Amino acid sequence: MSSRITISRIAALGGLSTAVLLAATACGAGGPAATSGSAASTVNVLVEAGGHAELTGVAEQCTKDTGINVNFVELPYDGMFNRLSSEFSSGNVSFDVAALDSVWLPSFKDAVQPIDELFTDEAKKDIFPALVKEANVDGHFIGMPAWTNSEIILYRKDLFEDAKNKTDFKAKFGYDLAAPTTWKQYQDISEFFTKDGMYGTDVKGGVETEWLAHVLQAGSPMVLDANNNVVIDNAAHKDALDFYTSLVKSAPPGAAQVDWAAAQNLFNQGKTAMTRFWAHAYRQIPKDSPVAGKVGAAPMIGGSAGVAGVPGPWYLSVPKATKNSDAAKKFVKCAYDHNDLGIESSLGLASRISAFEKYQDKPGYESFKPLIETLKGQATATRPATAKWQQIVDTVLVPMLQKAVAGGDSATLLADAKKQIQDLLK
Amino acid sequence: MSTADTPINDRFAAEAVAYRPRPAGAVSAIPATGTKASGATAGAAPTGALTVEPATPTSAVSGTGRPRRRNHHAEGLEAGRRSTRTLLWIILAAAMVLYGFPFLYLLFTSFKAPIDTIAVPPTILPKEWTLENYTNALGRSGVLASFINSAQTAIISTLLSLVLAVPAAYGITRYKTPSGRVFIMAALVTRMVPPVAIGIPLASMMSSAGLADTPIALSIAHTTISLPLSIWLMSSFFEAVPNDLEEAATVDGCSRLGALWRVVIPVVSGGIAVTAIFAFLASWNEFLFALLMTAVRSQTTPVVIANFQTQFGLDWGSMTALAAVYSIPVILLTLLLQRKIVAGMTLGAVKG
Known part of the structure; x- marks a missing residue:
């Protein structure tokens, strides 16, 4: 037998033995064997991949303060809802704390524990009103906001401060060029900068949140009223849709397919002069981007009802099925106490007003004042608390917007959407 | 002449x-x-x-x-x-471009600077070649562990598939019983069920069995995908082996099992290699079950790759870098077993 064959056989045998041994012991290489309830001083936190960074610093501090070790289970956003559904329905969870997107709270309200004791009066004052309202489902607080976000206006400061642009703009529109505060100003500025291969703004046909913010600005609740009646065909929704589609002529072609990633890329590449975008994007502009250092931030524009945005908070919730409730709640409390540590992360967000205010005057955090103003806006509201919301978004709202930005009749589209939503809610 | x-x-x-x-x-x-x-x-x-x-x-x-x-x-x-012939070459070249371009684009993107990865319009070649994405991707916590988990899961799943598929396929092809025919059809039917339909029940079952978040649970789940295909593949390979070979071995003093082990298995070794590589690839690249069934201890690399796409953005550079690194073992494995694979495919091709 040649030495080569001998070596191959030994290697194969070694590999097989290792695999069998690992299989027999049911070990993985991913970390400590800590599943829910296995150790009171360890909690497993299920988190969307983008939110992991937000909680890393918090977790380290909590370990120092409370002795609780934290393992993160990171999952992509698209798969997280399925995973949560699967584990909650089985009654056997692999995590002790879950970071839940706000739109999932109504779906999982029966699977997570009330944490009313953490919502003290002091805490409620330091959390944006819309979030306090959203965290309360059926009379109980079921999630502590970990971080929140909202769309604000990001604009090209260098273009807005250019002397020629200022003169030309005033000559054409009769008022000074500045960050827009109203729909009309947003339309004018978008039109003005749409020239020489550049566009004034983007129009996102692939996502619904931006249009819903305009609905709030127009003075209507989004899609459903307080009694769960479908109001998508009211005048405010139509005005908001007409405003939304009016910007198509000042936006890059293919609006129906533009989503968050595309819009962010367009802005970071210097193709658009303004974008309505989530506030975290301000701190995520690549250093080698042609617009780095040239971007200003302003609150979201206002309509007849004033400034409004749709908050994008994530909540920390404790599943009923965990055997590690005490440690899990301790972690949630600790995460609230050290909420400002999230701001130091790459995402750079928090949920407490005091945390944002602590950083708002520091260089590099210029987006925080507009964010606070938008989140405190009187018309700002969270999405309707219905378990069918994601289905409504995916099957009705986004397809309707895509048709609208492609030139569809807004009244007809909204009437059709109303019927579809009513059918979904039956 | x-x-x-x-x-x-x-x-x-x-x-x-x-x-x-x-x-x-x-x-x-x-x-x-x-x-x-x-x-x-x-x-x-x-x-x-x-x-x-x-x-x-x-x-x-x-x-x-x-x-x-x-x-x-x-x-x-x-x-x-x-x-x-020219037309065939053109079609072949077009097919190669069609199938190969996404992978080439992935490779090129993995060497681009972050701003180039999101260029509008996109560029094919990097303006400036950099290894930054590889540093970021491989430096991310849990990546090495996920590689080990992927390898471990794929090896166990492949072994399970072969251990179950070889005797099953041999029995079906040699004994040709009605129940065997029903069995092989039933195995095919399991391939028709969308994985998402069985993913959640499987995850619940593994959890109830105390196997949650273990490579063995994921391996068993992956075997449900690869086993039917393995049985079918191995059946076609066994069909191609003449009964005379076994009879000759029996005449020479081999038992039925001995004939299988000493004569038939060596003859279909190419087929086993083909089956093994398909089973390995099915497990190595599987995403859905890994997403539903793994957490802290057993998360595999496809899930880690997907984690570069978050609600706050997509880190194209790091994602493509990790995907490129992750494809290296399967490319090497395919090259290593190329001769066996071709032999195995030929064996299947002359069947009947």
């Missing part, structure tokens, strides 16, 4: 020779009817094609005019073959 040495006694033999491509410099034994025609033919014929020289007419075909027509006919056929 040159065609010049071939005796041609009848028209059919001449046709046969005329249709056969010849090596360069070969001389045709087919007589031409005249210099003019010969010149025209020679001028049209490329190297290696039929060549006709002015020749003394022979009695076999002299004066009939048929060889000339045959020559034209042969040239037409040869030209047709060349066109078909």
